[in-house]
Amino acid sequence: MRSTRMLAGALLSLCVCLHAARAATPGPSVPGAPAFQPTPENPVGFRGDGTGRFPGATPPTAWSRTRAGSGYDAKGIVWAAPLPAGGISSPIVAGNRVFVTCEFADLVCLDRQTGRILWIRSNFEFESLSDEERKAMPAIAEKLDPLLPQVEKLNAEIAEALNAQLPGAAASDWRMLPAIQKKRALEKRIREELAAIDKKRFVGDWPQVIYGFCTETPCSDGTRVCAFFASGVAVCYDMNGKRLWIAHGTRGGEEKGHYSSPVVAGGQFVVWGDPEMRGYEIATGKVLWRNPVQGSNCGSLYRFVAGGELVVGLQTTGFTRLRDGRQIWKGRNLEYSFTSAIVEGNAIYMWTPGGNKSFKSYTVPASCESGQVTPKLTFKKVEWGADELAGKFEKGDLNASPLFVDGLIYQLYCGGGLAVQDAATGEVVYRKLLPLKPRTEYWAWGGASASPALAGKYIYLMDNQGTTVVIEPGRQYKEVAVNHVADLVEGKHQAQNLSTPVFQGERLYYRSPHFLFCIGPR
Helix, strand or coil: CHHHHHHHHHHHHHHHHHHHHHHHCCCCCCCCCCCCCCCCCCCEECCECCCCEECCCCCCCCCEEEEECCEEEEECEEEEEECCCCCCCCCEEECCEEEEEECCCEEEEEECCCCCEEEEEECCHHHHCCHHHHHHCHHHHHHHHHHHHHHHHHHHHHHHHHHHHHHHHHHCCCCCCHHHHHHHHHHHHHHHHHHHHCHHHHCCCCCHHHHCCCCCCCEECCCEEEEECCCCEEEEEECCCCEEEEEECCCECECCECCCCCEEECCEEEEEEECEEEEEECCCCCEEEEEECCCCCCCCCEEEEECCEEEEECCCCCEEECCCCEEECCCCCCCCCCCCCEEECCEEEEEECCCCCEEEEEECCCCCCCCCCEEEEECCCCCCCCCCCCCCCCCCCCCCCCEEECCEEEEECCCCEEEEEECCCCCEEEEEECCCCCCCCCCCCCCCCCCCEEECCEEEEECCCCEEEEEECCCCCEEEEEEEECCEECCCEECCCCCCCEEECCEEEEECCCEEEEECCC
């Protein structure tokens, strides 16, 4: 009997240990987990699932890339993949692939393990026109369609040449390739031809030139990848680079351009281009609905569940129930801001603009049939000293979106300050001037604009000059590490990095204008 009890106890202990081991190992559905794979139910886009949290990740806290002679000394960088062109969109990870957009109309797919470019696909505005529109513009078939095979050929040449540079790229400056020069000349010719056909329609707003047309982060449901460009082009590919559809719609943004990233949700690809939100059926590209949204916007779209229904929201009260495309919760309780809203439980957290800038939480209605998003709490204003924050920004300027972790809201200011506030009371828990050096002397330099991210046990905070501060979450400031990745333009000033990092397993991925960096153990 005693041996039976001992055997039963041993089996029980074994089961407990196995359960604990399983609990300690993030499952494949946990964002950031090594085996995480997006699905239609758990798609990825800006800030991963939109929260900026990657609890299944275990990335490093220390790395560096420093200037050494005419090159760089890199530590903790697995690979630095040279990119064909710049852009400020963030990368996404989908299975064994990483996707990022590059100027001025390219979607680039890279192998997640090696950094090799698998394919580059260009998406020009004239390709998205309807048969009727093309018929009214015969110059497109005559002058522009014949250029597409040349673009395709150059994309293949560029991918091959950049992959040849990959082994030594972490230690080298980015170099202009002849194939890239040829493609840029061809793109210039395409833009000029389009302007000659219809200048009003095809010439973009001048502010967009500052940050480019690849400002929106792509999305994926695991089997397809979708992208939206500031040209108004929406496009969808399978994972192997076969274009499934391309469409076009309104593209306007706020006075400084279009920066609102789209979302994939409920089998739809949802975008915003002033003055409307629209939902494309992801399988076909068919427009399922269009809803007017009044007012400017910079923040990205976000998805959440309310009253058992899947909803996509935008700062300017553009809430749409995806089941039927119905616009719900009308009103002007929310307004646009440069940051993106986040949703936690039944609360939306976001900034309101204007002379009385304030950060607020709003209550989400319990039903999608009626109600209105109403203010719940106005957070206490964070006061900064006259000379504390870097640059010429007004005190309180933010481009980075908030991060919610364990009941606290983390906010990174353009000038390099961190404020942590209690999400339940709005009180300031602490504020800290970080060891960052954001470049802010002109409005086109966004300062610390990458949104804070939680990866495993740590929070990662980036400025636009290659520095990352790693801290522990909590009610006291606990600095873990400060890291710098040098990436010089023509050997002079640091390239501006506005992209928000993403994480998977032991690796961190972020892009500069020149490279997609993979940081972690080899």
